Amino acid sequence: MDDLINEIAEALAGLSPTLQRAAAAVMENPGAVAVSSMRRFADRAKVSPPTMLRLARRMGYESYEDFRDVFRETLTGGRYRDRATDLRQQTREGGIARLVGATATAGIAALEQFSEPRFVRGVEKVATLIAAAPKTYIIATGATFGTAATFHYVCRMAQPALELVNIAGQTATDGIATIAPGEAVFAISSAPYAGPTIEAADYAKRNGAKVAILTDRPSSPLTRIADAAIFVGTRNPHYFPSKTSLNAALEAVSAAVAVKRGDAAIASIERFETALKNTSFYWSAAD
Template sequence: MDFPTRRIKDSYEQFPRQMKVAARWLVDHPTEVALLSMREQARRARVPPATLTRLAKRLGFNGFDNLKEVFADSVRGVPESFGGEELLARGEIAGDGVLICDTVNTLQGHLSRLAQPSAIATLAAAADLIAEAKQMFCIGRRLSFPVAYLMHHLGSLLGSPTTLIDGMGGTSDDALRSIGPEDALLAVTVSPYTRFTVQAAEFAVSRGAKLVALTDSDLSPIARSSQVVIRVRTEVPSFIHTMTPALAAIECLMELIAARRGHCALKALAANEEHLAGFDSYILNSGVSTNSS
């Protein structure tokens, strides 16, 4: 399967628009490529069946069936996404419990991928890169913002110089002014990709900064120029996509960074606890007050 996938990645920018859509389907859904008919794959990818045939021939195969055979060894379960009307109908027929169980089971599958050797190696490479950076920048827009914020927050707790590009007052561009070759940018975006996140990633790379992409596809606009691509699944049996795997990936990543920072991380955490205690930030005892007055 590496052969067609690698060729797709190398040639992706030269493909026509619809062929790009079909190519992404192949890269992101190898199990469906192996198991489903060409017509059903075309329906799910939202391209004409002829586009899949033309793509197969462009990749050097006689037809789509020959390309499909290459993917046959890759078998993995990928949940079906439902539109709004389909979701309502499924809820009426199957009930609330089935909808919830389907989503939870899907999330369990997504999260388990983070424990696979390839994902562990990717997270370790990202941790090495970030731990060595002079300054860490984080960006994520819309539904990806909580993921970027979590990275910024945990990085700050560990004493890592971290800047969140949140754009308050229209200052997004200003936050990137100082980025340079000794810095790293964590960019978070999944389909549909936010324009400014892609622009920020391109700008950071142009300034020599290292780019870590947290995204949903190896063909994502931020993946192609990044040093490390942390890929997460976003499909759930619903009309929305999930960011739960992305949040979990950040938590795993920060555990690795904390281990690399060692005693420096412990000192930073202790200093942060002391600071919060000084401001009486948290209610640490939820029981009844012992104050006799």
């Protein structure tokens, strides 16, 4: 929360008078942000609710809820617990049917971002970096590691020069200890951001590597060191951030890498598929 308040203070002079009034109210009453709806806090700040949304987006958040979550996490000391409590309340009011519907709505909203020019540019820049690098290390921690593992399995068919970091017994920074200038990392993390992922990406940058990222908002701590970035929202009714948009974004990246590598990718995919067939990896009725 303190970092966000400092960011707001630094941005204050460049805001419109109305946004300045909203920002001042946030800096003066951070606790009220955590416990107030957008409309209620807007009344307190004497601005309109859309002004609060514009402030949240100006600070790099997709929604006011994402912005408020930063303050709620500090106040409650446990964002997951807080969201799980909200989840129980919502389910009491609308049942599982409402929960399932809200989950679908959140997933659709996240995927709609894919039509935005910023997203498309991000995918192309990240794919170009991965396709051209002599070696790319994929870094993810916690629940996001499974998402990264799937991407690694699929994308290495087209680009063999990929290495998945943070396997058993290895920390993220251990896995890139010998990274060289000109090589790359692809770091994947969304709020609440995993410290080992940020530290490893920082290490790579300091050692002359290129850094591509997939994250949830421009205010992510990964953004400041990124040479190429993709931003996708991960908000949903669950107590844990959604992986739907991250998985879909990675599908787009792996496809774009194959396109960028052209004939080399096609030859690599063919070799990979042939190896699987020759080792009877795929089940068949004849077996």
